[in-house]
Amino acid sequence: MNENDLRVIKTKKALHQALLRLLRTNTLESISVSALCREAGVNRGTFYLHYKDVGTLFDEHLHHLLKDLEESYYEPYRHVTMLDPSHLDPSTIRIFHHVKKYQPFYEIVFDKKSSLSYYYSLFEKIKGLMLESTSAPNEDSIDIPLVIAYQANAIMGLLIQWHEDGFTRSPEYMNEQLTIFLKMKNRQH
Numbered sequence: 001m002n003e004n005d006l007r008v009i010k011t012k013k014a015l016h017q018a019l020l021r022l023l024r025t026n027t028l029e030s031i032s033v034s035a036l037c038r039e040a041g042v043n044r045g046t047f048y049l050h051y052k053d054v055g056t057l058f059d060e061h062l063h064h065l066l067k068d069l070e071e072s073y074y075e076p077y078r079h080v081t082m083l084d085p086s087h088l089d090p091s092t093i094r095i096f097h098h099v100k101k102y103q104p105f106y107e108i109v110f111d112k113k114s115s116l117s118y119y120y121s122l123f124e125k126i127k128g129l130m131l132e133s134t135s136a137p138n139e140d141s142i143d144i145p146l147v148i149a150y151q152a153n154a155i156m157g158l159l160i161q162w163h164e165d166g167f168t169r170s171p172e173y174m175n176e177q178l179t180i181f182l183k184m185k186n187r188q189h
Contacts, residue, residue: 011040011046012050015042015050017040018036018039018040019036019054019057019061020061020105020108022035032054033054036054065102069098070125070129071094071098073095074129075094076089078092090172090179096175096178103167107163119156123152123156126152126155127149134147154181158174158178
């Protein structure tokens with residue numbers, strides 16, 4: 001099977017979109033292959049050509065999303081040798097663009113009725129990215145895991161507030177606000 005075949009791409013896209021629609025009202029564990037196929041307009045045989053089960057489809061969706069999140073997170077680092085928040089260009093921040101691109105998924109993640117496992121998958125990914133990119137001074141008094149948890153929760157808090165406001169602010173506006181917050185933090189030191 002050629003993954004670049006337009007029919008394969010179209011089928012997978014339909015399945016991913018159907019999964020997101022079903023996740024709005026159902027837990028992942030309660031979604032059957034039959035219900036998913038009905039929602040996507042795909043027959044079961046076609047589904048099983050691509051996936052073992054609904055969980056495999058979800059894992060693929062999450063993998064693509066987290067890969068895009070990682071690329072978005074590292075975008076500001078591509079433009080400088082060392083990231084200095086006081087000189088951060090808001091246009092290089094891509095995390096809010098990523099969230100807007102995957103808005104249907106994030107609406108599920110931040111829905112208070114959704115499984116917390118989605119939230120924690122995202123939170124752990126953000127913490128991992130921050131840990132990989134940390135260049136904090138090696139001071140005995142700084143507990144790096146605590147600093148990273150603090151920063152990751154700050155990002156998650158912005159995303160949750162953006163969701164609660166219906167994603168009405170633009171990604172560019174969110175970039176500018178994050179840059180202002182980071183610069184404020186740096187001025188206090």
